[in-house]
Amino acid sequence: MKKIILSLSLIAAITAGAIWFTNAFLSDTEATAGNTFAAGTIDLKIDNESYYNGVLNPGTSWQTKNLKTGDFFFDFHDLKPGDYGEDTISLIVNDNPAWACLAMAITKDDDNITLRPEIKAG
Numbered sequence: 001m002k003k004i005i006l007s008l009s010l011i012a013a014i015t016a017g018a019i020w021f022t023n024a025f026l027s028d029t030e031a032t033a034g035n036t037f038a039a040g041t042i043d044l045k046i047d048n049e050s051y052y053n054g055v056l057n058p059g060t061s062w063q064t065k066n067l068k069t070g071d072f073f074f075d076f077h078d079l080k081p082g083d084y085g086e087d088t089i090s091l092i093v094n095d096n097p098a099w100a101c102l103a104m105a106i107t108k109d110d111d112n113i114t115l116r117p118e119i120k121a122g
Contacts, residue, residue, distance in 0.1 A: 045092040048073055052085045064092055081117050 046067055050060040060075050073087060091100050 040096045042093045042096050042098050044098070047090045047092070049088045050074075050085070051087070052076060053083055057085075060087070064090075081121050 044066075045064045047064040048060065048062055050057040050073070057076075060072055062071070073089060076083075076085065091098075
C-alpha cells in the first residue's frame with residue numbers, strides 16, 4: 001500500500017510540474033507603449049567577371065552596380081564540345097550584415113540533337 005501511495009504521489013508531482021511548466025512557457029504576455037520593431041535594409045550591389053575559353057567576355061562582365069533588365073550572367077552562343085569558361089559573381093553589401101542563398105536553374109535549352117562528337121564524349 002505504501003508503494004502505491006508513493007507511486008501516485010510521484011505521478012501527481014510530475015503532472016503538476018508539467019502543467020506548471022507548460023502554463024508558464026505558453027502564457028507569457030508583455031505590454032509596451034511607444035516601441036517600434038523594424039527590419040534593416042541592405043544596399044546589394046553585384047559585379048560579374050565572365051571568361052569563355054580563357055578570354056574575358058565583356059558582354060557578360062561588369063563592374064559593381066545594381067542589376068537591371070537585360071543583365072545576363074551567362075549568355076554564350078555557339079558552344080561546342082571542348083569549350084570551357086568561368087564566371088565569378090560577387091555580391092557586395094556594405095551597410096548591414098547579410099546572408100545569401102542562391103538557386104541556379106536552366107531556363108532555356110536550345111540543344112535539338114546530339115552530334116557524334118557529343119556521343120563520343122559521353
